[in-house]
Amino acid sequence: MKNRLEELRSQRGWTQQELADQVEVSRQTIISLENGRYNPSILLAFRLSRLFEMPIEDLFLYSPEEENHE
């Protein structure tokens, strides 16, 4: 799933490790999320949504076509 994590993280000047520390996951998970290889759990999605102060739908960009390819 596409998302705006990298863009939002860069805007705030955070490193991947700093973002990982704030939402209590590993740096590898942030890398995978940013590359769109890994879809987060609903709990992690909410943690990210609260951290960036925006709705989940604005953070993660859902497309039905993509779901068919998974």
Add this chain to the structure above:
Amino acid sequence: MSNYSQWVQQKLRLGWAFLAAGVIVAAAGAWIGSEFAYLPYNFRIITGLGILLAGVGFSFLVRYWHARKNGAEARRVSAAERDERMLLIRARAGNRAFWVSLGLTYTGLMWASFAANGSLPELSGDTLWFFLAGAVLIPFIVYIASIVRDQNRL
């Protein structure tokens, strides 16, 4: 002391406990083996168990030692341990290893059944040992390979 540091200290205590238990069990196995060599038992299995326990303890110490006095590192280690992506990768690897293990066990069971009625040759002691060793080792290899593969893919 933060919750993360306490968690690391708890893991380190567990590591020391395993290491101590392992050393005691291994030493006991070696001592019994030398003192009671005339008994028809192979006490190396006790020594082997001790080495296994000590190995588990040592791996805990190696894993958590560097985080014992560093709160930020303790938090990082704790997060890595409970990381949801890593948990998913381990669960998938475990699932694959389980099916491989099931397949091997079922194959062995079928072989034994067919061998009992003469359709297949009986497994000799050595062959049986290698088969059982494979039944332990192959699922473990599948587990590790699956983790490596999914770490690159997910």
